[in-house]
Amino acid sequence: xxxxxxxxxxxTLTPEGFIELSIATTKKPVPLEHxxxxxxxxxxINPSDLGLLISFAADLDxxxxxxxxxxxxxxxxxxxxxxxxxxxxxxxxxxxxxxGAGVIEASGSNSTTLIGKLVxxxxxxxxxxFRCVPAHNCLIMNDDTLATEAASSFVNPLTVLxxxxxxxxxxxxxxxxxxxxxxxxxxxxxxCMDDAIPLVNIVRTDEQVKTLKELGAEYVLNSSDQNFMRNxxxxxxxxxxxxxxxxxxxxNDGKLAGQILAAMEVAANKKSKEYSRYGSDTYKQVYIYGxxxxxxxxxxxxxxxxxxxxxxxxxxxxxxxxxxxxQLMRDRVAKEIKxxxxxxxxxxxxxxxxxxxxxxxxxxKQATGEKYLVAPHK
Numbered sequence: 001x002x003x004x005x006x007x008x009x010x011x012t013l014t015p016e017g018f019i020e021l022s023i024a025t026t027k028k029p030v031p032l033e034h035x036x037x038x039x040x041x042x043x044x045i046n047p048s049d050l051g052l053l054i055s056f057a058a059d060l061d062x063x064x065x066x067x068x069x070x071x072x073x074x075x076x077x078x079x080x081x082x083x084x085x086x087x088x089x090x091x092x093x094x095x096x097x098x099x100g101a102g103v104i105e106a107s108g109s110n111s112t113t114l115i116g117k118l119v120x121x122x123x124x125x126x127x128x129x130f131r132c133v134p135a136h137n138c139l140i141m142n143d144d145t146l147a148t149e150a151a152s153s154f155v156n157p158l159t160v161l162x163x164x165x166x167x168x169x170x171x172x173x174x175x176x177x178x179x180x181x182x183x184x185x186x187x188x189x190x191x192c193m194d195d196a197i198p199l200v201n202i203v204r205t206d207e208q209v210k211t212l213k214e215l216g217a218e219y220v221l222n223s224s225d226q227n228f229m230r231n232x233x234x235x236x237x238x239x240x241x242x243x244x245x246x247x248x249x250x251x252n253d254g255k256l257a258g259q260i261l262a263a264m265e266v267a268a269n270k271k272s273k274e275y276s277r278y279g280s281d282t283y284k285q286v287y288i289y290g291x292x293x294x295x296x297x298x299x300x301x302x303x304x305x306x307x308x309x310x311x312x313x314x315x316x317x318x319x320x321x322x323x324x325x326x327q328l329m330r331d332r333v334a335k336e337i338k339x340x341x342x343x344x345x346x347x348x349x350x351x352x353x354x355x356x357x358x359x360x361x362x363x364x365k366q367a368t369g370e371k372y373l374v375a376p377h378k
Contacts, residue, residue: 004028007070007376008128009351010093011053013078013086019058021074021360023351024093029132033108036135038119041147043100043126044343045354045363045372046155047290053096056291057082060364063357074355097126097374101150104138111135118145120153120334127351129376139334148345149337151373155314156184157333157341159289160191162317165325167197167243170285174198174241176260178248179292180220181208181368183343185247189217190340198239200232202256208368223252229263236267244286245312250295257286257309258299265303279304287312292366346370350378 006028012020031037050056054076062077078086099122104114118141123133141150167175177188180201192199193216200219201212212220219235221228235241244260252259261284268282284303289312299309318326333341349372353359363372 006128006130007351008095008125009053009097009354009374011096012091012093013055013089015090017078017080017083018075019055019078021053021355022093023070023072023355024095025070028130031106031108031132034110034134035108035132036104036111036114036119036138037106038100038102038121038131038133038138039105040100040102040121040126040128040131040376042102042151042348043097043374043376044152044155044345045374046098046152047292047366048155049096049098050364050366052094054360054364055086056294057086060361063360065355065357069352072352072355074357074360076360095125095128097128098122098124099152099154100126100131100374101141101147101153102131103147105130107135114138114140117141118143118147118150120150120337122154127354127374127376139330141334141337145337148348148373149342152183152343153333153337153341156187156343157337158318158329159314160184160187160341161329161332162314162321163188163245164191164195164197165321165329166287166312166317169320170243172241172243172285174200174239174243176200176202176236176241176244178202178223178244178246178251178256178260179204179290179368180217181211182247183371186212186215187341189215193217194340198241200235200239200241202232202251202260203368204251223256229259232259232263233266236263237270240267242268242282242284246286246288247290248293249288249291250293250297254293254295254298255300257288257297258301258303260286261303261307261309262300265307276304279306281306283307285309289313344369344371345373348373348375348378350375353378 058076065074101120119138181203209220264284268280284307
C-alpha cells in the first residue's frame with residue numbers, strides 16, 4: 001500500500017436489492033486546520049454499527065463472497081418488502097464504524113501538541129486505516145493505555161453514564177438493565193457499585209448469573225427461570241427500581257418489557273396504603289435502547305396508568321445533559337478505561353476477515369461474550 005493511500009470498509013445498497021460490502025482504497029486524508037489525522041488501530045463492531053453495515057433487512061442466508069484480499073466483495077439480499085425503507089441510501093458506498101482508537105499522526109495548525117497521542121474517537125467511518133476528525137472529538141488517553149483498550153471508549157461507557165444521568169434527571173433512584181452480561185452491562189454494574197446506585201440485572205443463563213455475581217452484582221435474575229417474575233418482584237421491592245433499560249426490545253417472546261413494568265407495579269403496590277382502580281401512583285418507565293431480539297414488543301397491560309415505554313438514544317440524551325457534564329463523563333471514561341470501562345473481545349479480525357460470511361453471521365447474532373474488534377492494519 002502506498003504511503004498516500006488508506007483503506008476502509010464500505011456498505012452499498014444496489015438497485016437490484018443487495019447490500020454489498022467492500023474494501024475501498026482512498027487517498028490518505030489531510031487534516032484541516034481544526035482536525036487531526038488518526039491512524040486507526042482498533043475499532044469494535046457494536047450493535048449500533050450493524051444497521052448501516054449489513055442493515056436489519058438483510059437475508060444472511062443469502063451471503064455470498066467473491067475475490068480475496070483488498071478485492072473481497074460480499075453481498076447479501078435485502079428482503080424485498082423492506083427495500084422501500086432504505087431508498088435514501090441507494091447506490092451510496094457508505095463508510096462504516098462508529099468508534100475506534102489510534103495514534104494522532106498529523107494535525108492542522110490548531111492541534112499540533114496532540115501529535116503522537118493515543119486517542120479514542122467517535123467520528124463515524126472508523127473502519128478505516130486513517131481518519132480525519134475534529135480535534136475536539138478525540139478523547140486523549142493516558143500514556144499507558146493501549147489502542148485495544150481505548151477502542152470502545154464512547155458508545156458503551158457513555159451510554160452507561162447517560163443511563164445514570166437519565167435516572168437522576170427523571171427523578172428515579174435505582175435502575176434495571178437487561179442483557180446485563182454484555183460489556184455494557186458489566187460497566188453499568190461497576191458504575192452503580194462505585195456510585196451506590198441499586199441495580200437489578202437481567203440475564204438469560206445461570207452461567208451469566210454466576211459471572212455477574214462474581215463481579216459483585218447483588219441482584220442478578222435469569223429470565224429463563226420458572227420463578228423469574230417472583231424473583232423480579234422481590235428485587236424491585238427491595239431496590240425500589242422504577243426505571244429500566246432494555247437492550248432486547250423483544251426478550252422472553254416479546255414480553256420482557258411488559259413483565260418489567262408489571263413487576264414494578266406489584267412492587268409499588270406493596271408500599272401503597274390505599275387501593276386505586278387506576279393502579280399505583282408510582283411512575284414506572286422502561287426505555288428500549290437496543291434490538292437484540294427482533295420479536296414484537298408485547299404489552300399485557302397489568303401495570304396501572306402511571307407508566308411509560310419508549311426508545312432511548314445516546315446522542316439526544318447527551319444534548320439534554322449538556323456539554324459541561326458530558327465533558328466530566330468523558331474525563332471519567334479516560335481515567336477508568338482499564339477498570340470500570342474495560343471491554344473484552346472474542347476475536348480480532350482484519351478487513352478481509354470482516355467480510356467472510358461465517359464471521360458476519362457470528363457478529364450479526366450480537367451474542368453476549370462474542371464481541372469482535374477490527375484491526376484496520378492487520
